[in-house]
Amino acid sequence: MSQHAGTKPGTAKSRTARRRTRRMPPLVILLPAVLGALLFAVPLVGLLGRAPWRQLPTLITSDLVVESIRLSMITSLAAAAISVILGVPLAWVLSRVNFPAKALVRALVTLPMVLPPVVGGAALLFALGRRGIVGQPIYEGTGFLLPFSTWGVIVANTFVAMPFLVITVEGALNNADRRPEHAAATLGASRLAVFTRITIPAISPSLIAGLVLAWARALGEFGATVTFAGNLQGRTQTLPLAVFVALETDRDTAVAISLVLVAISLSVLILLRDRWWSR
Amino acid sequence: MAPEPLGLDCHVVVRRTNGFSLDLAVTIQPGETLCLLGPNGAGKSTVVEVVAGLVPLDEGHIRLNDRLLDSTDDKVFIPPEARRIGVVFQDYLLFDHLDVLANIAFGPTSSGTPKRVARKDAQGWVGKLGLEGLEHHKPGELSGGQAQRVALARALAVRPDLLLLDEPLAALDVGTRNRLRRTLGQHLKTFEGPRLLITHDPTDAFLLADTVVVLEAGRVTQRGTPAQIRRHPATPYVAAVAGTNLLTGTNNGGTLTIDDVAHTLATSDTQTGGRVLITVHPRAIALHPSQPHGSPRNTWLTSVGAIEPLGDTVRILLADPLPLTADITPSAAEALGLRPGSPIWAAVKATEISVSPA
Numbered sequence: 001m002s003q004h005a006g007t008k009p010g011t012a013k014s015r016t017a018r019r020r021t022r023r024m025p026p027l028v029i030l031l032p033a034v035l036g037a038l039l040f041a042v043p044l045v046g047l048l049g050r051a052p053w054r055q056l057p058t059l060i061t062s063d064l065v066v067e068s069i070r071l072s073m074i075t076s077l078a079a080a081a082i083s084v085i086l087g088v089p090l091a092w093v094l095s096r097v098n099f100p101a102k103a104l105v106r107a108l109v110t111l112p113m114v115l116p117p118v119v120g121g122a123a124l125l126f127a128l129g130r131r132g133i134v135g136q137p138i139y140e141g142t143g144f145l146l147p148f149s150t151w152g153v154i155v156a157n158t159f160v161a162m163p164f165l166v167i168t169v170e171g172a173l174n175n176a177d178r179r180p181e182h183a184a185a186t187l188g189a190s191r192l193a194v195f196t197r198i199t200i201p202a203i204s205p206s207l208i209a210g211l212v213l214a215w216a217r218a219l220g221e222f223g224a225t226v227t228f229a230g231n232l233q234g235r236t237q238t239l240p241l242a243v244f245v246a247l248e249t250d251r252d253t254a255v256a257i258s259l260v261l262v263a264i265s266l267s268v269l270i271l272l273r274d275r276w277w278s279r
Numbered sequence: 280m281a282p283e284p285l286g287l288d289c290h291v292v293v294r295r296t297n298g299f300s301l302d303l304a305v306t307i308q309p310g311e312t313l314c315l316l317g318p319n320g321a322g323k324s325t326v327v328e329v330v331a332g333l334v335p336l337d338e339g340h341i342r343l344n345d346r347l348l349d350s351t352d353d354k355v356f357i358p359p360e361a362r363r364i365g366v367v368f369q370d371y372l373l374f375d376h377l378d379v380l381a382n383i384a385f386g387p388t389s390s391g392t393p394k395r396v397a398r399k400d401a402q403g404w405v406g407k408l409g410l411e412g413l414e415h416h417k418p419g420e421l422s423g424g425q426a427q428r429v430a431l432a433r434a435l436a437v438r439p440d441l442l443l444l445d446e447p448l449a450a451l452d453v454g455t456r457n458r459l460r461r462t463l464g465q466h467l468k469t470f471e472g473p474r475l476l477i478t479h480d481p482t483d484a485f486l487l488a489d490t491v492v493v494l495e496a497g498r499v500t501q502r503g504t505p506a507q508i509r510r511h512p513a514t515p516y517v518a519a520v521a522g523t524n525l526l527t528g529t530n531n532g533g534t535l536t537i538d539d540v541a542h543t544l545a546t547s548d549t550q551t552g553g554r555v556l557i558t559v560h561p562r563a564i565a566l567h568p569s570q571p572h573g574s575p576r577n578t579w580l581t582s583v584g585a586i587e588p589l590g591d592t593v594r595i596l597l598a599d600p601l602p603l604t605a606d607i608t609p610s611a612a613e614a615l616g617l618r619p620g621s622p623i624w625a626a627v628k629a630t631e632i633s634v635s636p637a
Binding site: 179180182183184185186187188189190191193197198201202 | 360370
């Protein structure tokens, strides 16, 4: 507390300070702020208001919903895991190695964040499809076909999700204090040992944040998935795809699946509350 | 072929794009503490970086015992992890996510020692450096002095060929610094290899070093034993930092008994008792042709040992009983008619004699 010794609570100074905090913010700022908050609140209220609460247990235990929950979990977690396995080394190289065309590589990595996901899905199809430049040799050699398979969903999810992890981790690596790494090197640690024993623990908060962002992005992924992997129940139909289909045929199921997604997202936010909100 | 000389032998040249260049040649014998003393911007941290291998040399060589670590002529560059140089960094740079024991065991486990063996060895260093009870504390829970000892233990645990200390006392507050300097000196003596101490604090240099090398603007301006440097400063910087008269003794309620000489001084500090470091600024010592009868409580008869012009002042080295230096103006020196051997009275106010715990 910055209160001076001898100043009692309720003196002139603290009263003005309290009154100042109670003043109305300017309307020009307050009005758009409230509208902005409503934009997030109203759809949620709409969803909750439209919810078929009584049939909800039956709806979310139907085969269609259970299968899409299972599929969404598998594919989004797999995409998040692949994002870490490939993305952390990629971020390290972007942050710590000087090479020509680094700016180009960084632009390529961040492209999926701004690219319409449908375009990303189409690009994946042309590259990894049965007649794609990479897909064709794989198909002819092994008979394995990526599109319209669960693996295809994972690839599409990773494509859109990994950039979030890479830029979060690269930012942390760029801001990290290098001196403990130097200290570790003088103690005999190889560059790999410095990376695993010093760098990773130091950036772990950002790594977790990047992992959650990537996972959340993968969980909600629609455009690239539907283009590249199609919409096959039990194989490629994830929760967002199931919502989209159900909206056409069975509104109650669509609302039920949406509530499942809201519940998952909220529980993640609550789990991360200590890490993010209390700062 | 003659055996390679042991110790550190280096000639480091580093050139910066901003025009700064460093050119330093030093050798350190095993068991010798060489202190590199210099002001901010002298290039001291560059020396740490090139010797530790964090930055390559632009020219020159670094040889440690029989190993060539860096040489532009022979195109050799050994990376930091293979140099076997124990570094105590400024601010210590302990690993925040590891406890004290894991910090000390970090080096040995990095070079393949099994974790169990490394931790047992680390426990030994905990004992040697008086860190018992702190094994499972995180660096954030340590005092400055404890962190310094953990950093020293961590550096010694890799059994290095050279101990490199970068401003090991700068992170501590003044009171702690004086107390820990002695402890650090004792710990340094237990390391048998060459020791390179980097500091901007002349007290560190004079109390811990066997040899002092003064670095200013990337160049060596003076080298010698602490006594030589203090007696014959070669540049205004050395004169300014080395001029401070430094004695050790015992304080008994304001009466200082100086070590090794049969003389006492009065100080206004009656609180700091026991073993003390005594500092007197050369400008605080006044010289008189006859015994002064003023306020100064310390007056004694001495003689002029040597006279050294130092720009706009003259440094008078006083002979027995107290080996002190006094800075006076050239005109005062002329008026007093000082010559080596001239008898002279010295006077210092008790308030000008500062003491700190040794």
